[in-house]
Amino acid sequence: MTSFLITGDPYPNNAPNGGNGSTGVKGNQGNPGKSDYNDSNCSYYCVTPPGNGGTGGNGTDGIAGSAGAKGKPAPPTTLNLGIVTDNVSIRAGGGPGQNSGNGGVGGMGGPGGEPGTPDSNNACTKASRGSQGRGGRGGNGGNSGGGGDGTTVIANYKQLNNGSSITPSTFRGLPGRSGAGGSAGGNAGNSGYNGYNGATGPFGSDSVINIRQVP
Incomplete structure (x- = not known):
């Protein structure tokens, strides 16, 4: 059998992936504690307890993946087959669309701020480190x-010998693979949201194969 395939070349690479988000800024340190001395009972007491550290900043969102390019078209083609002595297959259709890029991962939330400095006499309850910021969206x-x-x-053909044939078939160019949404940044309990998967592109247009006998 003799076969002809008329189509567009596939893309050698996927479209670029999106970049990852950045980590959020560290939270502010809490205010320092302050104590004073009580002369009446000869003891120290807390005037202002130290403040807890501030919550870290949110991670930035991941960057979207790049869209894939439209598939390459099949080239217009003329085949001069002459006297056909074999079974000939002719297939025609557009090339596949380019696969798109995946979304980037969301950035981690920033670390919590340091607790406020304890008072020098340890009369106040110690403060806590701030919470980590929320992760960025994928x-x-x-x-x-x-x-x-x-x-x-x-x-074009001149003659079909006994037992020979010309079989045409067409196909529509396939869309590429859509990109996956990026994962959310952060840890359990304070992560962002995953990104959405990309949409799938349309199929290519139809092809036509005209077979005709010529002198």
Whole structure:
């Protein structure tokens, strides 16, 4: 059997992935504690307890993946088959769309701020470190590239010998793979949200194969 495939070339690489988000800033340190002396009972007492550290800043969101490019079209083609002595297969359709990039991971939340400095006489209850900031949202996946457009193929032949044939078939260019949404940044309990998966592009347009006998 003799086969002809008329289509667009596939892309060698996926579209670029999105970058990851950045870690949030560290929270502010709490205010220092203050104590004073009580002359009446000869003891120290807490005037102002030290403040807890501030909550860390939120991580920034991941960057969206890049969209895939549309598939490459099938080239217009003329086949001059002459006298056909074999079974000939002709397939035509657009090339596949480019796979899109995945979304980037959301940034980690910033660390909590340091607790306020205890008073020098330890009369006040010690403060706590601040909470970690919320993680950033994952970047969205890119939309995949649509399938490439079809074409018109003309297949000329002079004669079909006994047992020979010309079999045409067409296909529509397939869309690429859509990008996955990036994971949320942060730890359990204070993470952001995952990004959304990208949309899938459309199929390419139809092809036409015209077979005709010529002198």
